[in-house]
Amino acid sequence: LAAALPSQKNTVLFVGYQAAGTRGRQLVDATKQVRIHGRDIPVAARIERIDSMSAHADAGEIMRWLSGFSRPPAMxxxxxxxPVPLETLRARIQSELGWPVHVAQYLERVELPALG
Known part of the structure; x- marks a missing residue:
């Protein structure tokens, strides 16, 4: 998070409730800097949130949410x-929705196309 926040090229997405007094809440409330491990980190990244589901949704809830999209994402x-539940969910999304799915590996970086 400390590495992602200073860059305008990054987006940090919060899913679900962010409790008062947490870094997550500070970020969704549009703070200009946040303290992480004793350092003040500037916030230039785009901060987004999805309030329509819990951060702990089960596979059925995730599938219902995805099924509501008007068009499938590129990825x-x-x-x-x-790993095992992620692979199961990947297979379910591909088989039921026909969407391409990528299970990210630890510390993997993915370039997303710019919106516009």
Whole structure:
């Protein structure tokens, strides 16, 4: 997070509730800097949030949410979870929705196309 926040090229996406007094809450409330490990980190990254689901949604909830998209994304990235459940969800998204899915590896960086 400390490496991502200073760059305008990055987006930090929060899913679900961010409790008062947390770094997440500071960021969604548009703070200009946040303290991480004793250092003040400037915030230039784009901060976005999705409030329509819990950060701990199960596979069924995730599938219902994805099914509501008006068009499929160019790529769906799975970035949080244990390897076996992630692989199961990847296979389900591909088989039920026909979407391309990538399970990100630890510390993997992915270039996303600019919006516009």
């Amino acid at each position: 769906t990235y799975l970035v949080h979870g244990e």
